[in-house]
Amino acid sequence: MITGSIVALVTPMIPNSLEIDWDRLKGLVEWHIQQGTNAIVAVGTTGESPTLDVQEHMATIAAIVEDSSGRIPVIAGTGANSTKEAIEWTQRAQESGADACLLVTPYYNKPTQEGLYLHHKSIADSVDIPQILYNVPGRTACDILPDTVNRLASVDNIVGIKDATGDVERAKKLIEICPSDFAIYSGDDATALQLILLGGHGNVSVTANVAPKLMAEMCKLAIAGEKKEATDINNLLAPVHDVLFLESNPIPVKWAVAQMGLIQHGIRLPLTELSDDLKIEVREALEAADLLK
Secondary structure (H helix, E strand, O other): OOOEEEEEOOOOEOOOOOOEOHHHHHHHHHHHHHHOOOEEEEOOOOOOHHHOOHHHHHHHHHHHHHHHOOOOOEEEEOOOOOHHHHHHHHHHHHHHOOOEEEEEOOOOOOOOHHHHHHHHHHHHHHOOOOEEEEEOHHHHOOOOOHHHHHHHOOOOOEEEEEEOOOOHHHHHHHHHHOOOOOEEEEOOHHHHHHHHHOOOOEEEEOHHHOOHHHHHHHHHHHHOOOHHHHHHHHHHHHHHHHHOOOOOOOHHHHHHHHHOOOOOOOOOOOOOOOOHHHHHHHHHHHHHOOOOO
């Protein structure tokens, strides 16, 4: 089971052309390994999956797998609102050497709970790589309910869920009803500590893009039940959690990572660079957490 701080990695881009910056991507992977990040999600929401074409999507997954050289688990984002497409992407990620796949609930077409069950079961039956469900109804207009998650937990290679609802009571129910070997991850930095202290297994984190060492330490302490020490770190990072969602993710976090000198400024339409009136607020939060050296 993958545990701890799992960074939802940004995809660096070259200014103007907005082509993927492969050199900076390699640098990010190396930095996260050195900083103690426990795993990388490649091409999730934060990695701008909606605006990468299929070739870029798969090439980015393959590059992160190659750059990590087996030193850190790589979880490939392969979800789609077409079951056939999700199967194909998951197969290709497996062929690239990914350790697991993260599959968002089908967005826009609003399947029933039975449709969600059959969608994820079909992918799991077709590709034997470990698979993590991803529930983020605020983006998808689709909510996989705890009972459906528990049904899917009985499928051998469906190994966990990223719950990005921010609903701690929902997370508590998932932990209570799902098997103990089924991983429950937070997908919401602001409530991740609470979820882990309830018995969750880690956090798929946006904040880890700018504070990987602190996020890894916080998750480690929380998993060990060291509430006070973990809370101290979380309190330091709380303003960062907040400012990274002042505009739609990944707008603020890409600007922040660029301010740290780790990537260049570049984000694809329809997303735009962080609004000028918010830049001071984001910078101040980074400085307060001593993240800008």
